[in-house]
Amino acid sequence: MSVYKRGGVWWYKFRFNGQEIRDSAHTPSKTIAREAEQARRRDLEKSVNRIKRRERMPLFNQAGKDWLEGKKSLAPRSYERYEQCVDRLNEEFGKRLVCDIDSQDIAKYQQTRLAAGVSSRTVNYEVGSLRGILKKFHLWSQLDGEVNHLKENHDVGRALSRDDEQAFLNAIQNSRTPALLPLFLFSVDTGMRASEVRSLRLKDLRLVWTDGIVKSGDLIVPKSKTAAGTGRLIPLTQRVCGILTIWLSRFPNAGPDSYLFPRHKIGIAGDDQSPVIWSVDLSRPMGSWKTAWGNACKTAEVRYRWHDLRHTFISRLAENSEVSEETLRALAGHVSKRMLERYSHIRTQPKREAIESLEKDSLPSGFEGNLTAIGYKNGHNPEKDSAQETTQVIEKNWCARQDLNLRPADSKSDALSS
Numbered sequence: 200m201s202v203y204k205r206g207g208v209w210w211y212k213f214r215f216n217g218q219e220i221r222d223s224a225h226t227p228s229k230t231i232a233r234e235a236e237q238a239r240r241r242d243l244e245k246s247v248n249r250i251k252r253r254e255r256m257p258l259f260n261q262a263g264k265d266w267l268e269g270k271k272s273l274a275p276r277s278y279e280r281y282e283q284c285v286d287r288l289n290e291e292f293g294k295r296l297v298c299d300i301d302s303q304d305i306a307k308y309q310q311t312r313l314a315a316g317v318s319s320r321t322v323n324y325e326v327g328s329l330r331g332i333l334k335k336f337h338l339w340s341q342l343d344g345e346v347n348h349l350k351e352n353h354d355v356g357r358a359l360s361r362d363d364e365q366a367f368l369n370a371i372q373n374s375r376t377p378a379l380l381p382l383f384l385f386s387v388d389t390g391m392r393a394s395e396v397r398s399l400r401l402k403d404l405r406l407v408w409t410d411g412i413v414k415s416g417d418l419i420v421p422k423s424k425t426a427a428g429t430g431r432l433i434p435l436t437q438r439v440c441g442i443l444t445i446w447l448s449r450f451p452n453a454g455p456d457s458y459l460f461p462r463h464k465i466g467i468a469g470d471d472q473s474p475v476i477w478s479v480d481l482s483r484p485m486g487s488w489k490t491a492w493g494n495a496c497k498t499a500e501v502r503y504r505w506h507d508l509r510h511t512f513i514s515r516l517a518e519n520s521e522v523s524e525e526t527l528r529a530l531a532g533h534v535s536k537r538m539l540e541r542y543s544h545i546r547t548q549p550k551r552e553a554i555e556s557l558e559k560d561s562l563p564s565g566f567e568g569n570l571t572a573i574g575y576k577n578g579h580n581p582e583k584d585s586a587q588e589t590t591q592v593i594e595k596n597w598c599a600r601q602d603l604n605l606r607p608a609d610s611k612s613d614a615l616s617s
């Protein structure tokens with residue numbers, strides 16, 4: 200090793216692997232120059248031996264930013280969801296080094312979030328984001344197996360009763376969000392998802408106007424989360440047509456490419472402090488209405504998810520036996536197997552009637568009369584007694600008659616007894 204001074208700055212020079220290494224230490228201190236030479240030689244030796252340089256562990260808030268940079272290619276809604284998860288994680292771990300987070304910290308975080316009323320699914324999303332951040336720094340492998348995945352509620356939701364729907368309508372009329380009423384009616388009468396309603400443009404609607412009033416119409420869903428949902432046609436109800444007349448009158452300059460629910464701001468004006476829409480951007484869709492929906496739930500004193508409006512639409516279709524499953528799927532788009540199974544009991548009556556008609560056609564002549572006579576003869580009233588008692592009468596008096604049924608009278612046949 201050798202160091203030398205040139206122009207008030209110390210340099211170092213040495214040979215490594217047959218090559219001369221010469222560089223400035225950028226310091227007037229000879230001691231520091233020697234340390235710089237040693238560090239440079241050590242880096243070269245590690246590189247030759249393929250020893251990875253140990254990465255410095257950042258604070259969690261910086262690690263979260265770096266991780267989000269790799270997610271910018273995702274859809275805007277997906278990126279926004281990850282961003283919300285990271286913001287929430289920063290509140291707990293933001294000022295800690297990523298290497299200082301262990302399984303106990305994560306378990307405590309899960310319990311804290313559950314105690315705050317957050318759903319298990321949301322907590323799992325947040326822990327999933329935490330896992331992605333720790334994986335980036337090769338820290339998750341030592342925690343894998345120690346972090347429990349919370350059990351999620353995978354129910355398909357619940358439908359609004361008519362009373363709860365009316366309670367919502369009363370609450371929404373007092374809401375300071377003018378868009379909430381048309382959004383509510385659109386969702387409950389078309390079964391569209393929130394993302395589908397948000398993406399609607401005026402060119403997606405086919406409306407019939409009469410004297411400045413929307414009399415009828417339908418819409419074509421331009422974009423859906425599933426291929427079956429995209430492009431489906433949904434006729435509009437009368438109350439949706441009525442609310443459209445009022446809503447569209449707020450935007451006289453809207454064109455075919457304008458969003459049906461454009462981005463806007465809400466202010467309070469007048470002596471009655473009524474809400475007013477201003478700063479309208481017809482080229483951008485409306486943002487979230489989560490806060491307005493939460494306030495409506497509190498006012499109505501009921502609790503539903505916004506997606507339950509879609510379940511309401513589907514359940515009301517399913518309750519109508521005249522609506523086939525093909526029609527239901529055509530209106531609602533993709534309907535999961537779990538959801539169809541939930542409403543399958545609603546459609547059992549038509550199936551039962553079909554089987555009964557088939558049974559009547561296949562019974563021998565006089566079967567019902569003979570069966571009834573046999574039942575009364577043995578003290579049995581088919582109109583009053585249970586199904587189990589009816590079965591016992593058939594087994595005792597009808598099936599044992601070999602002239603009417605091929606089943607042997609004795610449970611043990613001659614062939615078996617021999």
